[in-house]
Amino acid sequence: MSIKQISVFLENRAGSMAEATALLADAKINLRALSIADTAEFGILRIVTDRTEEALKVLEDGGFAAAVNHVLAVEIEDKPGSLAKILKVLFDAGVGVEYTYAFTSIKANTAYMIFRVDDRSKAENVLKEANINVAGQEIFR
């Protein structure tokens, strides 16, 4: 179980992120989650949407370099300690976390955290064993 994320390479100049998001807006593509990694030279815009293929095409046609990869969307209860529990499970199994960011679902009281890990299948297994739900693309339907 995993979901698709699009990474967009952004020039480090004013307006490059606005251009990318405007392309998606024009195509009426809704962003479900977003995060940015930035350096002095460039940025990487990571987005999750229910229309991945379409969004990728819109971005590439608009002149952006962009690629799809798979990340884990882990269901997280809206109460203290939820994130700590997930991280402990991953840490105990020796899974490294590259980055993580959160988004909420239409489903009441449910938030998800996106995890980019160094060993996806291992992470999935240990989370399942700990009774933590890992969602698939269906959460967008």
Add this chain to the structure above:
Amino acid sequence: MNYYQKEIECASLDTLKALQDERLVKQVNRVYNNVGYYRNLMQKAGVTPDDIKGTKDLYKLPFLSKADLRDAYPYGLLGTPLSECVRIHSTSGTTGKRVVAFYTQHDLDLWDDCCARAIVGAGGSREDICQVCYGYGLFTGGMGLNGGSHKLGCLTLPMSSGNTERQIQFMQDLKSTILGCTPSYAAYIGETLHEMGLTPDDISLKAGIFGAEPWTEEMRHQIEELLGIKAYDIYGLTELSGPGVSFECCEQSGMHVNEDHFIPEIINPETGEVLPEGEVGELVFTSITKEAFPLLRYRTRDLCVLHREKCSCGRTFIKMSKPKGRSDDMLIIKGVNVFPSQVEAVLIEQGYSSNYRIEIGREGNMDTFDVLVELNSSQVSDTVKGIKDSEKALAGAMKTMLGVVPKIHLVAPKSIERSEGKAVRVIDKRKLH
């Protein structure tokens, strides 16, 4: 096999040598009598026209260089009265004072012949439709290929460069079969074609004749794939007439020099000594038929190799390799000789775009060497580390090839300025002279 002027293009070596000897002797006399600037050089070198009995005596003549052309600017090297001249062309002048070359009607006729030979060498005939996207005007590319295409009898589309979507529209509507332009513009047309949602099947091009800037074998393959054509090299310089000094045939393995008009030599650029066939050195040309601008032993600064081998196309003209760089565009970075063409070869080999820019600077007494490269979607990573690792891997491949390691900067597609004529690949911010 087709030729434009079979008799001379496939002449025996003896016939060719006899023609060259006769033309050279006549040309040296004409230059000595009409061009004061060169007469002075000959007198300083202690050479008289009587010393030149044929090509075997060529080495006795003094060289001409770009510096001489600047000294003699604009009329000092005229071989005929100005009233006999009908046209000029000029270099872009990017490396200093511009060079102006003159042509009589006879010069233009012979130049047209040379370009017509090149079009036939690329598989063309009068049935072809030739789209010329070299710049027209002072630059020799547009009018040169245009002249050859006319003379051969092709339908000629004098497009000049730019307005790329319109170029492709004409290709579709008029079914052009041969394209003439700079290789960087050919690649740009190919990329634009695909961006427009078209494929090579949507156009009728079968061949391209590309020159006026250095390009690599890798770039040839890239252009051939993008446009679905065979890509042929053509060589020339304004000082000698323009494109068509030499051209590729079906073998695509070096360019046949039009030796009935230009005698090539390879010299050691340091000593001026003539090198034997097969050795790399600076290419020198002696123009033996030009009237208005008759340059003898002109140093091109292009480094290449000459080979006279039996060619499967049947032509007997000697072949020159693609220039392996110019002795004056060679970059010396941290003491290492670097040619931009080597950087380009690594990029293409590593799957990157050939749109790049080299930036050289100096911090303290140390050179800085940066290469900006446009990435494409397949090189995007979701992590900063992923991008940095790609930059490091590319820098490593560059180090292996060049012997000096650049700092690589991956940049967004289309963010490096593109020109539709000559590409500016190098920015040298050092003040070394």
